[in-house]
Amino acid sequence: MTGPRSFVSRLDFIGTRRYWFLLSAILVGISLLALGGRGLNLGIDFTGGTSFAFTFDRPVTTGEVRAVLEGFDLGTSSVRVNLGDPREVFVKTRFLAPGEEDAVRRALEERVSPITDASTERVSALIGRELVLNALWAVALASVGIVAYLSYRFDFRFGVAAIVALIHDALVSMGLVSLIGIEVSAPFVAAILTIIGYSVNDTVIIFDRIRENLKHRRKESFAEVANRSVIETLPRSINTAVTTLLAVGAIYAFGGRTTQDFALTLLIGITLGAYSSIFVAGPLWVAWRERAERARRGPLQPAAR
Amino acid sequence: MTEREFLQLALTVVLLGGLAIFLHVTRRHVLMLVFILAVVAGSVYYFTVAHSVLEYIRLGLDLRGGTRMVLQAYDTPEVAVTEEGLRAALGVIRERVDRLGVSEPNIYRVTDQPRIVVELAGVTEREALDIVSIANLEFRRHDGRVVVTGKDLRNAQAALSQANEPMVLLEFTPEGKRKFSEATTEVFNTPGCPGSAAPECRIDIYLDQDLVQSPVVQSPAIEDAQITGYANLQEAQRVATILNIGALPLHMQVEEVREISATLGQESVARSRVAVIIGLTAVVAYMLAYYRLLGLVASFALVVYMLLFLATLAGINAVLTLPGVAGIVLSLGMAVDANVIIFERIREELRTGKTFRAAMESGFIRGFTAILDGNVTTLIAAAVLFKFGTGPIRGFAVTLSIGVLASMVTAILFTRYLLRLLVRARLVRPGPLLGTGAAVPGRARS
16 A cells, blocks of 8 residues: 555554653643743632623723722722723623622713623632532542543553643643633633543543554554554544634634633643544553563563663 | 323323334334434434524523622621521512512522522622622611611502602501601700701611711601602602612621623624534534444434433523533533443454354443443533532533433434334445444455
8 A cells, every 4th residue: 555544554643652752751841830830810700800891872981981990999809801892891800799880881881882782701709719619529529530541441550640640631632721821711620621532532532442453463562552543543633623613713713702812722622632532642641551561570570661 | 281282282292102112112213213303403403594593491690690699698797697588588689689570590508507698690790789788777867876777677669649759658667656656756855956957856777887868857757757858759769769778687798799791691692603513513413424324323313312301401590601512512522422432342343253243232231331330430520510600600511411311312322223223124234334334445345
């Protein structure tokens, strides 16, 4: 056979694993730095606070709005005018009592211009703290559930390798979200869990093939079996990543601002999920199996690699 | 559904079922294919052109506009938070919402927490807050002595008197009635009071620290009391609502309010529709380009998947939220995964020299474990989301789970059936049509 397929079948994902591990380590390092330094741009869902989306009957400037807010000692609020439609203003500020909120709105109507459409969200710090705790629990619990299932269906090493890939994806996604400065709101938790689900799903498909090939190709080394499996499932990995990215891309481009951040997080995470299944999970499993094998053969046998 | 409609539906199902069995038994595969195509095309037409599928699905507040509130009860020196208190508070809120005439209100307790969630479509934040205001209602004497509190008031109602004057009728509990009649008698009998509007001749009504009204006592309230002197019925109605608010049996605080304007909701629906259509088109286009005839089968399965998905959503009366819509679009991309796995298997099997029929059967069997294990892990994540999520996030978890299950059913059962029909109807031959020919010249035939 000639042509593209033979080129693909010569690819060596496992043998070059050191480079991929290094790349992933760098990505994780950057992400940890970003999360530790900049942190996530937490929205009011997590921090508590008030956010308004007002549509005035004429275009307005941030200055006009801010001037009114200063009168309420809310001068430090974030005020953003929609560039596409300057009648629309987004304000983010601390948790306001119902009376205060009404007063702010009335003052804006009097001193800036009548408001034709308003959406408001107010979340107390109590609810915000709960969301953070629930999010952490959710991610931890989902991970444990997934490892347990994979250990049952495959073996423990597969489970752990899948989880390492999963943590890699979740961590780097959050790191990139932090670097880009995307505002994190409640659906972000759903996005991260979806990424985790995708990442594991993607990894499982490759592991399923390794499991199968281990039965049929007993003479090949772990590295050979794993590399063969990755290559055999490569068209599937690519096609599924492409269709999913196409779908999420549609949400990103056409879904409107409310779901845009959600979609962007998914775009990042799904790309990472597809990457990590091939370049992290499989190679990691091989590294672990080979190490275990060497240990079994005993100290007399010098390590070949 | 009326009896007639039900009978019609039942008859249709029986006829279609009979037809299906007939077609199956006689192995007229081409006819069966045409039949399936017609049913699916008919359903698609029915749910898109003839009716909007949205008629059958409950939309969340973020898609139709409205206000969602989370209220939390707190202990106060006077009232401790109890199970009974919470139940009573829920009842009071329900009653007030009913009186406001909100369609399909959603009011529920949060398990294990002294918390009530109120979701009202088409209601602004201001109106919603009026309904569940955290107020503490007190009727006080001029010197500040408390006469009765919200606990003593059973109900307040706006009405027109016989003289056609707007007024508010107050209905007290037996104890409240006694206290209120005592106090009004005392005030009425204060020297100089009858006919005077002096402060000591009034009863002040406070909601928290705000003075709502301070009506003059015109006569002792022996039975039920009434307040008159309103400019119009609306004003009386407003005061009645405020007084009822005071009857909340617990101290509750608003912890979260989300008001989505109807305009924003409509905009989100419109955008979601565009995103779904474009997402679907993009996925179908890719599948067709890559898998040709198999891609056509997969696209067809994808349409069936969408129908199944939306029908399930309507059937379990789930609420579709904005993240839920994102979940649907995302699931479109992931739903084809099962088919992609199977198709790649089929291609591999073809490459080993099997006939298409044999390759297809073993492709389905060998692809199954991967699909199962992959989807179970996604379901685990969805279950966790459902357990820990609230509101829209739960909606996302529900749609994700339905999506995973529906995609497995369509990708495995439906696609397989369709492919078998195609094979038996001798409509497939390995080659370019399957997207399998180019890379494996001459080897696929046996």
